[in-house]
Amino acid sequence: MDIKRRKLILGGVALGAVAGVAALRPKVQGQGGHSDYFSSVSKALDNAGFSGPTLVIDLENLRKNTDILTSHLNGQYDYRIVAKSLPSLNLLDVITKRTNTNRIMVFQLPFLQQLVKSYPDSDILLGKPLPIAAAKAFYSGRRAEYFDSTQQLQWLVDSPRRLDQYASLARSVGHTLRINIEIDVGLHRGGVANGEELSAMLSIIQREPQLEFAGFMGYDAHAAKMPGILGGPEKAISRGLDIYQSRVEQAKAQLGEAFPKAATMNAAGSPTYQLYKSRAGRAPCNEIAAGSCLVKPAGFDIPTLSDHLPAAYIASPVLKKLSQTQIPGIEGLTGPFNWLNPNREQSFFISGGYWKAEPESPKGLSINPIYGRSSNQEMLNGSKRVLLNEDDWIFLRPTQSESVFLQFGDIAVYSKGEIVDLWPVLGNT
Ligand SMILES: Cc1ncc(COP(=O)(O)O)c(C=O)c1O
Numbered sequence: 001m002d003i004k005r006r007k008l009i010l011g012g013v014a015l016g017a018v019a020g021v022a023a024l025r026p027k028v029q030g031q032g033g034h035s036d037y038f039s040s041v042s043k044a045l046d047n048a049g050f051s052g053p054t055l056v057i058d059l060e061n062l063r064k065n066t067d068i069l070t071s072h073l074n075g076q077y078d079y080r081i082v083a084k085s086l087p088s089l090n091l092l093d094v095i096t097k098r099t100n101t102n103r104i105m106v107f108q109l110p111f112l113q114q115l116v117k118s119y120p121d122s123d124i125l126l127g128k129p130l131p132i133a134a135a136k137a138f139y140s141g142r143r144a145e146y147f148d149s150t151q152q153l154q155w156l157v158d159s160p161r162r163l164d165q166y167a168s169l170a171r172s173v174g175h176t177l178r179i180n181i182e183i184d185v186g187l188h189r190g191g192v193a194n195g196e197e198l199s200a201m202l203s204i205i206q207r208e209p210q211l212e213f214a215g216f217m218g219y220d221a222h223a224a225k226m227p228g229i230l231g232g233p234e235k236a237i238s239r240g241l242d243i244y245q246s247r248v249e250q251a252k253a254q255l256g257e258a259f260p261k262a263a264t265m266n267a268a269g270s271p272t273y274q275l276y277k278s279r280a281g282r283a284p285c286n287e288i289a290a291g292s293c294l295v296k297p298a299g300f301d302i303p304t305l306s307d308h309l310p311a312a313y314i315a316s317p318v319l320k321k322l323s324q325t326q327i328p329g330i331e332g333l334t335g336p337f338n339w340l341n342p343n344r345e346q347s348f349f350i351s352g353g354y355w356k357a358e359p360e361s362p363k364g365l366s367i368n369p370i371y372g373r374s375s376n377q378e379m380l381n382g383s384k385r386v387l388l389n390e391d392d393w394i395f396l397r398p399t400q401s402e403s404v405f406l407q408f409g410d411i412a413v414y415s416k417g418e419i420v421d422l423w424p425v426l427g428n429t
Helices: 003-024 036-047 059-073 089-099 109-118 132-140 160-173 195-207 232-258 273-279 331-340
Strands: 054-058 078-082 103-106 123-126 153-157 177-182 211-218 264-267 287-290 312-322 346-350 357-361 379-382 393-398 411-415 418-423
Touching: 036 054, 036 312, 036 393, 036 411, 036 418, 054 059, 059 078, 059 089, 059 273, 059 411, 078 089, 089 109, 089 411, 089 418, 103 109, 109 123, 109 132, 132 160, 153 160, 153 211, 160 177, 160 195, 160 211, 177 195, 195 211, 195 232, 211 232, 232 264, 232 273, 273 287
Parallel strands: 054 411, 078 103, 078 287, 103 123, 123 153, 153 177, 177 211, 211 264, 264 287
Antiparallel strands: 054 312, 312 346, 312 393, 346 379, 357 393, 411 418
16 A cells, blocks of 8 residues: 555544544533523522522422322322421421321421421321331420320331330330331332231230321332333332232231221322322322422422422522633643533532532533532533623522432522522421
8 A cells, every 4th residue: 555545544534533523522502691580590599698509499389389289189188298308397387288288207306306396286107117216215305295196196117126116115105106007019118028027016016005006108119210111100009009908908807996997098209199199099098298299309300290390499609610621630631621522611610519419500501520529619511602600690400309408508488589588497497
């Protein structure tokens, strides 16, 4: 092969490689600054004097979500609020009033202690089996005068061993402890998994005069994500309800008259609650637990919640804007890196960061995977199309509410262009 020809081939290969890499470059994202909605939230935060990372709840969307939930339940199931996913007394207040429920599902001892004081007329079901030390602490601490735990509280228990512990606690406190038994309906996280275990637990309740059977709880988080090849969500719910039904029949047969007429038969969660609609009247459960769907974090963008609206955002101010993205130690590669990914052309360092959250507004922002995360001053990148200045707010959407809501102090409540309230979160009140 002559030299000229070789050069031609090599040149062609090099050109092809560059064209290939260029074709792989991500599309340029970003369409300017904030939408009208986020501009309005920004203005409201500025007017109210906010300066640091803030959890914002959109009151109108929260109300709309609450009405959507109520319309799906259609009076066919009672509603129990999942407090861990909505961890603020003021937030719970809006929801209890709008849904007209006093039923709350609680997961932590501090929440339980605060709730019985703030809502002495609530009906509380524990959402997980708490170690006996937590139950002991509850009874030894100061409780609300008007909250009658022998009527208004159900401890969740899912094994004979733990039930024995609760039995001895009931003997030592000298009054009734109401017990709700968790059923494993397919999630395999907890709950009685077979008839023998349930029978053993019911026998303990039968022989302990201070224990009262209050009902069942079967949580089905696995169902919403069940792939079609394994039967999909509908089949998973049906399977779970068959298990539920057989446990109810077993308990009725064993307890006879002692099976309560108004037993609490709790089921579901945000991802699955709408799948219970078509089963109303046939399903063995009579109440639905849900919380996250009322604020709809990004992790709940799923088909079964398509009619719910996002109602919670993290707002954080831009502290520093740079017109390039430099990675320490490889500053020389800044140009090629920016060319390879035009969405890294600009960097924005925000106050705080590293939350369980996804950039939301302005569109086109992303976390830099090479630079690293920071909970003090996180770097976000965007193309030149992203219009954002220092001191502007950026917005992220939490992927979940339960832990994220607790990280910012008081929640800023946004309604119709203004911050109208500040809601302390549970644990800090
Ligand atoms: C027992 C139980 N019920 C219901 C839920 C549903 O909560 P959410 O609606 O916030 O997803 C959960 C969530 O973890 C749970 O553990």
